[in-house]
Amino acid sequence: MYLLLRNLKRLALPSSCRFISNYVSRMRHLFDLKENDEACRKALSSGSFLLFHSLSPLMQKTENKYTVPFVTASELYRILRKLGQKEKYLEESVLLGCTDSYLAQFALDLGIMEKAKAESLLQGTFVDLRKAFLLLDGKNAQMLSQAQALLRWHNTHLYCSKTGHPMQKNVSGSRRICSSNGTIYYPQMSPVIITLVSDGTRCLLARQEAFPSGMYSALAGFCDIGETVEQAVHREVAEEVGLEVSSSKYAASQHWPFPNSSLMIASHAMVQPGQIKITLNQFELEDARWFGAEELAEALRRERMPSKKEMGTIPFWIPPPWTIAHQLIKEWTQQKQLC
Numbered sequence: 001m002y003l004l005l006r007n008l009k010r011l012a013l014p015s016s017c018r019f020i021s022n023y024v025s026r027m028r029h030l031f032d033l034k035e036n037d038e039a040c041r042k043a044l045s046s047g048s049f050l051l052f053h054s055l056s057p058l059m060q061k062t063e064n065k066y067t068v069p070f071v072t073a074s075e076l077y078r079i080l081r082k083l084g085q086k087e088k089y090l091e092e093s094v095l096l097g098c099t100d101s102y103l104a105q106f107a108l109d110l111g112i113m114e115k116a117k118a119e120s121l122l123q124g125t126f127v128d129l130r131k132a133f134l135l136l137d138g139k140n141a142q143m144l145s146q147a148q149a150l151l152r153w154h155n156t157h158l159y160c161s162k163t164g165h166p167m168q169k170n171v172s173g174s175r176r177i178c179s180s181n182g183t184i185y186y187p188q189m190s191p192v193i194i195t196l197v198s199d200g201t202r203c204l205l206a207r208q209e210a211f212p213s214g215m216y217s218a219l220a221g222f223c224d225i226g227e228t229v230e231q232a233v234h235r236e237v238a239e240e241v242g243l244e245v246s247s248s249k250y251a252a253s254q255h256w257p258f259p260n261s262s263l264m265i266a267s268h269a270m271v272q273p274g275q276i277k278i279t280l281n282q283f284e285l286e287d288a289r290w291f292g293a294e295e296l297a298e299a300l301r302r303e304r305m306p307s308k309k310e311m312g313t314i315p316f317w318i319p320p321p322w323t324i325a326h327q328l329i330k331e332w333t334q335q336k337q338l339c
C-alpha cells in the first residue's frame with residue numbers, strides 16, 4: 001500500500017481527481033512494478049505464479065474441467081527447494097498483471113528442472129499451449145497467451161543483436177538491457193490482420209493444412225513493413241484467394257501467441273461487386289469456401305471442438321468462442337439473421 005500511495009503521489013494526479021477507480025490505481029501500481037526493480041522484487045515474495053515447462057503451461061484437471069492454477073510464492077519456494085533450486089530462481093519470472101487487491105501475478109518457466117518431478121510436486125501436467133487452448137475458456141487463454149509470449153521473448157533474446165553481449169532482464173521482464181552498451185530492448189508483437197470477407201450474402205472461410213481436421217477460419221496474414229492495416233487486408237485477400245475487397249471495417253483485436261507473438265487486428269471486409277470466384281493460393285491454403293448464415297449459425301451452436309468420433313459426422317467446425325475468428329463469424333451471422 002505504501003508503494004501504491006508513493007506511486008500515486010509521484011504520478012501527480014490532478015487535484016480534481018478525488019476518486020481513483022480500482023482500475024486506474026491497479027494500472028499505476030503495475031507501472032511502478034515495471035519501472036522499479038526493488039518494488040517488483042518485493043512483489044515477487046507475495047505474488048502468485050502461472051507455471052510453465054519449456055513454454056508448456058501447467059494444467060490441473062478436476063472432474064471434467066481443466067484449470068490453470070496460480071501457485072503462491074510460499075508454495076513455489078517449497079517446490080523450488082524440492083527441485084534443488086535456489087529461491088533466487090523466482091527472479092526469472094515475468095510480471096503479468098495484478099488482482100483487484102493488488103496481488104502481483106507472474107509467470108515462471110521451470111524448463112531447467114526435471115519435468116516429471118515438477119508435475120508430481122505440482123499435481124498437474126504441462127500441456128502444449130495449442131492443446132491447452134482447445135481445453136480452456138477465454139479468460140485463462142488470454143493470460144496464458146500473454147505469459148507464454150513474454151517467456152518466449154526473454155528466452156530468445158539472451159544476447160544483444162548489436163554487440164553480441166549477454167542481456168539482463170529487469171525484474172518485471174518489461175525489458176532487457178545490453179550488458180555492454182546499455183541498449184534497451186522491449187518485448188515485440190507482430191501485427192497480423194484477420195478478416196471475414198463477405199459478398200453480401202455469404203462469407204468466406206478457409207483452412208490451412210496445419211489446422212486441426214475439419215476446422216475453417218477467417219483469412220489471416222502478417223502485415224508487411226510499411227503497410228497500413230487496410231493495405232494488408234487488401235493484399236492478403238488477393239494473395240490467398242484471388243479476390244479484391246472494396247472496403248474493410250475494424251472490428252476488434254486480440255493477442256495471439258503463435259507462432260511467436262502477434263497482435264491480431266480483426267475486420268469485416270466486402271469483396272468488389274461480382275467478385276466471387278475463389279482462386280486458391282495452394283502454398284498457403286488447403287481449401288477456401290463461401291458459407292451461408294444458416295450453416296454458420298449451426299457451427300456457432302456447437303460450443304466446443306468436436307471429439308475424434310464426431311469429427312467425421314459434422315461438415316466443418318470453427319475456432320473456439322474466445323478466438324477473434326469466432327467473434328467475427330458470430331457478428332456476421334447475427335447481422336445476417338437480423339436482416
Ligand SMILES: NC(=O)C1=CN([C@@H]2O[C@H](COP(=O)(O)OP(=O)(O)OC[C@H]3O[C@@H](n4cnc5c(N)ncnc54)[C@H](OP(=O)(O)O)[C@@H]3O)[C@@H](O)[C@H]2O)C=CC1
Pocket residue numbers: 190192194217218219220221222254256258259262264284319323324325326
Ligand atoms: N486468433 C484467431 O482467431 C486466429 C489466429 N490466426 C493466426 O494468425 C497468424 C497468421 O496467419 P497466417 O495465415 O499463418 O499468416 P500468413 O498468411 O502471413 O502466412 C504465414 C507465413 O508468412 C510468413 N511470415 C511473414 N511474416 C512473418 C512473421 N512476422 N512471423 C511469422 N511468419 C511470417 C511465414 O512464412 P515461412 O513459414 O515460409 O517463413 C508464414 O508461414 C497465425 O499465427 C495464426 O495462428 C489465424 C486464424 C485465426
Ligand SMILES: [Mg+2]
Pocket residue numbers: 219220221240284
Ligand atoms: Mg494466411
